Amino acid sequence: MSEPKPSPFGDMDAEAFRRHAARLTDWIADYLSGSERYPVLSRVAPGDIRGSLPAAAPERGEPFDAILDDFERLIVPGLTHWNHPGFFAYFSITASAPGVLAEFLSAALNQQAMLWRTSPAATELEEVALGWLRQLLGLPDAFDGVIYDTASIATLHGLAAAREWKVPGVREAGLAARAEVPPLSVYCSEHTHSSIDKSVILLGLGHRALRKIPADARFRMRVDALRAAIQADRAAGRLPMAVVATVGTTSTTSVDPVAEIARVCEDEGLWLHVDAAYAGVAAMIPGYEWVLDEAARADSLVVNPHKWLFTPFDLSAFYSRRMDVVRAAFSLTPEYLRTAEAGQVRNLMDTGIQLGRRFRALKLWMILRYFGADGVRARLAEHIRLAALFAGWVDADPDFERLAPAPFSVVCFRAHPSRGEWSEDALERLNAALLDAVNASGEIFISHTKLDGRYALRLAIGHIRTTDVHVTRAWELIKRQAGELTAFDF
Numbered sequence: 115m116s117e118p119k120p121s122p123f124g125d126m127d128a129e130a131f132r133r134h135a136a137r138l139t140d141w142i143a144d145y146l147s148g149s150e151r152y153p154v155l156s157r158v159a160p161g162d163i164r165g166s167l168p169a170a171a172p173e174r175g176e177p178f179d180a181i182l183d184d185f186e187r188l189i190v191p192g193l194t195h196w197n198h199p200g201f202f203a204y205f206s207i208t209a210s211a212p213g214v215l216a217e218f219l220s221a222a223l224n225q226q227a228m229l230w231r232t233s234p235a236a237t238e239l240e241e242v243a244l245g246w247l248r249q250l251l252g253l254p255d256a257f258d259g260v261i262y263d264t265a266s267i268a269t270l271h272g273l274a275a276a277r278e279w280k281v282p283g284v285r286e287a288g289l290a291a292r293a294e295v296p297p298l299s300v301y302c303s304e305h306t307h308s309s310i311d312k313s314v315i316l317l318g319l320g321h322r323a324l325r326k327i328p329a330d331a332r333f334r335m336r337v338d339a340l341r342a343a344i345q346a347d348r349a350a351g352r353l354p355m356a357v358v359a360t361v362g363t364t365s366t367t368s369v370d371p372v373a374e375i376a377r378v379c380e381d382e383g384l385w386l387h388v389d390a391a392y393a394g395v396a397a398m399i400p401g402y403e404w405v406l407d408e409a410a411r412a413d414s415l416v417v418n419p420h421k422w423l424f425t426p427f428d429l430s431a432f433y434s435r436r437m438d439v440v441r442a443a444f445s446l447t448p449e450y451l452r453t454a455e456a457g458q459v460r461n462l463m464d465t466g467i468q469l470g471r472r473f474r475a476l477k478l479w480m481i482l483r484y485f486g487a488d489g490v491r492a493r494l495a496e497h498i499r500l501a502a503l504f505a506g507w508v509d510a511d512p513d514f515e516r517l518a519p520a521p522f523s524v525v526c527f528r529a530h531p532s533r534g535e536w537s538e539d540a541l542e543r544l545n546a547a548l549l550d551a552v553n554a555s556g557e558i559f560i561s562h563t564k565l566d567g568r569y570a571l572r573l574a575i576g577h578i579r580t581t582d583v584h585v586t587r588a589w590e591l592i593k594r595q596a597g598e599l600t601a602f603d604f
């Protein structure tokens with residue numbers, strides 16, 4: 115038998131792949147260890163990248179080297195470098211090297227784990243990796259897990275399960291034009307992430323169904339106000355459905371009183387979903403077990419390894435003590451997806467809206483093995499130490515003030531010069547200008563929020579290569595720019 119001849123309709127050959135992959139590997143190795151040579155916040159103007167590229171695809175294929183050259187020349191300038199140790203905006207994240215390697219492999223394998231048989235390994239490794247993570251987080255075995263892309267989608271599934279459980283027949287009859295179903299209510303604090311808003315919108319409850327409960331002086335949901343809102347809704351003929359408690363809110367990383375909220379949910383028969391997207395992983399650190407202690411009473415919970423667990427975007431871990439309800443909401447098997455082993459195995463398509471799903475568990479497994487539980491804990495603890503250092507500098511400086519407690523690795527603060535009178539408006543203008551000035555430096559990228567009407571700067575630590583040097587440099591830069599700005603008339 116003769117060897118098959120290479121087809122003109124085939125893919126890149128193995129030799130060429132080896133050569134291009136070697137160039138790419140070199141580029142990535144330099145990038146991971148040297149992303150600091152780029153300005154962390156991209157300096158392009160809107161439309162620059164689009165304008166630098168042809169409006170139509172090439173008619174003839176081009177050499178891969180030319181494509182990589184253009185990647186470096188045209189695309190890289192338009193990157194904001196999330197994988198940069200000076201990235202302190204929003205929540206700082208990391209694509210760690212073992213995670214990047216796992217993604218490379220995952221792309222090559224192209225597993226699509228809708229059914230157990232379409233990828234026994236992806237299906238079972240997901241169970242194993244989520245089991246490891248659950249143990250590290252100190253959650254009881256009763257929690258079953260599934261991987262989704264983002265916390266937004268995880269929360270949507272949690273609230274869809276709540277709706278399935280609370281509204282009889284919703285799967286068949288929906289919500290529209292059902293006189294016997296009262297308007298539903300979902301409760302969260304005023305500091306809850308906007309993904310909760312989007313979930314209630316998408317689930318057909320209406321945005322007005324979301325009750326934003328006021329927070330206390332430390333930005334935690336007020337449980338007395340929660341109880342009052344539930345009573346008021348019942349009195350008005352509404353049906354309370356679920357509460358979302360946040361462990362690590364987006365603005366300040368405050369932690370809602372989950373134990374008391376869980377008691378309210380038990381008393382009132384409501385589903386409790388805990389959004390621990392950012393801070394949940396801190397529960398692994400000795401001394402921080404309290405972070406998820408009470409979350410064990412939740413019906414569902416989300417933690418994002420792609421946020422503070424060194425996992426390349428995206429990978430969100432959803433856990434539920436009632437995965438049967440999630441399945442009741444979502445499982446549906448058309449004829450062409452029926453398999454003989456159904457019943458003995460888990461089919462991942464049954465626990466979510468997506469049919470196809472990629473092999474995300476591979477990176478979580480590789481990362482946990484490569485760093486080990488100890489290595490992960492040490493890195494998280496280091497980020498908390500760096501944040502405490504920064505918070506200490508803010509506290510000790512008469513021209514700055516802290517605007518929230520910093521229980522994890524995020525510090526909310528602002529410049530507030532000790533000389534002169536500063537109105538809230540003037541302070542907002544000063545700090546907004548300070549934000550722009552430090553971000554224009556290219557050395558660091560920070561973001562802002564509003565706390566009780568006050569404009570706050572946020573410094574979030576979470577990149578695996580961030581050290582004392584970066585945090586010191588950030589503080590010096592912020593102080594220097596504040597000094598320059600206050601020479602002007604604000």
Ligand SMILES: *Cc1c(COP(=O)(O)O)cnc(C)c1O
Nearest residue numbers: 264265266307362364389391392
């Ligand atoms: C980041 C964050 C989210 C959204 O995360 P995605 O994975 O991007 O959807 C939701 N809730 C909290 C508390 C977060 O910190």
